[in-house]
Amino acid sequence: xxxxVLVRPKEGILxxxxxxxxxxxxxLGLPVEGARVGRVIDLELPAGDAEEARSRxxxxxxxxxxxxxIESYEIELEA
Amino acid sequence: xxSRPRIAVLVFPGSNDDRDAAWALxxxxxxxxxxxxxxxxLPDVQGVLLPGGFSYGDYLRCGAIARFAPAMGAVARxxxxxxxxxxxxxxxxxxxxAGLLPxxxxxxxxxxxxxxxxxxxxxxxxxxxxxxCEPGQELTIPVKCGEGAWYVDAGKLLELRQRGQLLLxxxxxxxxxxxxxxxxxxxxxxxxxxxxxxxxxxxxxxLGSGDGALLLAGLVDAARERLAVPA
Numbered sequence: 638x639x640x641x642v643l644v645r646p647k648e649g650i651l652x653x654x655x656x657x658x659x660x661x662x663x664x665l666g667l668p669v670e671g672a673r674v675g676r677v678i679d680l681e682l683p684a685g686d687a688e689e690a691r692s693r694x695x696x697x698x699x700x701x702x703x704x705x706x707i708e709s710y711e712i713e714l715e716a
Numbered sequence: 717x718x719s720r721p722r723i724a725v726l727v728f729p730g731s732n733d734d735r736d737a738a739w740a741l742x743x744x745x746x747x748x749x750x751x752x753x754x755x756x757x758l759p760d761v762q763g764v765l766l767p768g769g770f771s772y773g774d775y776l777r778c779g780a781i782a783r784f785a786p787a788m789g790a791v792a793r794x795x796x797x798x799x800x801x802x803x804x805x806x807x808x809x810x811x812x813x814a815g816l817l818p819x820x821x822x823x824x825x826x827x828x829x830x831x832x833x834x835x836x837x838x839x840x841x842x843x844x845x846x847x848x849c850e851p852g853q854e855l856t857i858p859v860k861c862g863e864g865a866w867y868v869d870a871g872k873l874l875e876l877r878q879r880g881q882l883l884l885x886x887x888x889x890x891x892x893x894x895x896x897x898x899x900x901x902x903x904x905x906x907x908x909x910x911x912x913x914x915x916x917x918x919x920x921x922x923l924g925s926g927d928g929a930l931l932l933a934g935l936v937d938a939a940r941e942r943l944a945v946p947a
Contacts, residue, residue: 650867653827653893701784704777704813706820707867 638682639715640694644703645675678702687714720747721939723763726791726807728753728771728782733804733916737767740916744933745940753785763800763939764791766807768860768914778821778863779809788814800844800938801908802931805861808900808910817901817910818876819868824861825893831860833924834913835887836899840880843902844938845909848930854887855927857913859899864892864912866901879904884911907938 646652652673659672682690694702694712703710723746727734738748749759753771758764771782782788788810795801795816803811811817824830833856838849849855868876873895876882884900892912900911915928 651825651893653823653825657827701776701780704780704820706869707822 638684638687638690640680640682640690641713641715642678642680642694642698642702643675643711643713644678644698644708645710646673647707647709650707675708687716690714719940719943720745721762721936721943722747722749722760723765723935723939724749724751724758724761725765725767726751726753726787727767728769728785728810730771730773731767731769731806733768733806733914736914737765737804737916740919740928740932741765741936743919744929744936746936751787753782753787756786756790758787758790758794761794761939762942763935764794764802765935766791766801766803766810767916768805768807771806771810774806774863777813778806779811779813782806782810783814792816795903795908798905798907799942800935802845802935803908803910804914804916805864805912808912809863811908811910816908817903818872818881819866819895819898819901821861821863821912822865822867823863824865824891829860829862830864830891832858832891834859834889834891834899836884836911836913837887839883839885843883843906843909843934845902845931845934846883847937848933855884855918855930856925857915857918857928857931858924859891859913860917861892861912864894866892866894866898866912868895876901883909884913 655673741748886897918925918928
């Protein structure tokens with residue numbers, strides 16, 4: 638089973654990295670109004686119950702993969 | 717002769733200020749004991765220092781991986797027992813990720829690594845770490861970090877301010893973009909402190925400032941008290 642975890646800076650949190658990317662995109666000739674930089678974590682899990690896997694990944698997100706103070710996360714499961 | 721309390725200096729893969737920290741602790745009256753991160757227990761020590769560096773390559777987030785080191789379990793137990801713990805720079809990041817201190821350290825607002833002297837104000841002197849400082853004293857201590865912008869949400873900030881946990885604040889200039897100019901915080905119980913500036917690089921006036929010695933000596937004082945009262 639494969640899972641993808643998307644971690645993003647929470648809304649309202651200043652994202653200096655995103656700001657730098659936004660500014661660089663302007664120099665490239667692609668002016669954008671906003672850019673936010675997050676992180677993608679691809680996981681390969683042993684086959685099993687999808688719902689159980691989701692809840693365990695959720696725990697891992699809360700405790701390690703994201704810092705809930707400043708980051709939000711989304712989990713995508715692929716059978 | 718005055719007794720020298722033993723203070724553990726934790727060493728993670730990627731720590732790089734552990735030897736400076738050990739030297740500085742020795743200079744202010746402690747006996748430093750380096751402890752490898754894989755140790756499940758602390759040796760017989762009366763204080764703990766988490767040094768600066770780039771533990772585990774700063775992978776994922778600064779301090780996020782180090783928090784799972786076996787030695788960190790022992791540090792959490794030591795702190796729960798009231799033992800004094802000081803985290804410097806990466807050590808501060810680790811303590812935040814481990815939930816021993818409030819908040820999180822984010823990339824500097826400038827996105828640039830800063831490495832220069834910073835001036836910080838001591839907001840309280842009734843803590844073990846700042847007991848050697850004068851009220852409102854301004855200390856010159858170098859800061860050197862890429863991810864030193866301390867942050868908490870608004871509700872927590874209010875609570876911390878009311879409880880006087882924002883122990884050090886930058887004066888004149890905020891080099892990291894930290895919320896409320898915060899350079900260092902202390903836990904509610906008053907035995908765990910973290911700061912981004914490096915007091916271990918400021919213990920000898922020959923190198924520009926001896927102000928860091930005041931904070932380290934506070935840790936040593938607290939450790940010495942534990943020496944006097946066996947657990």
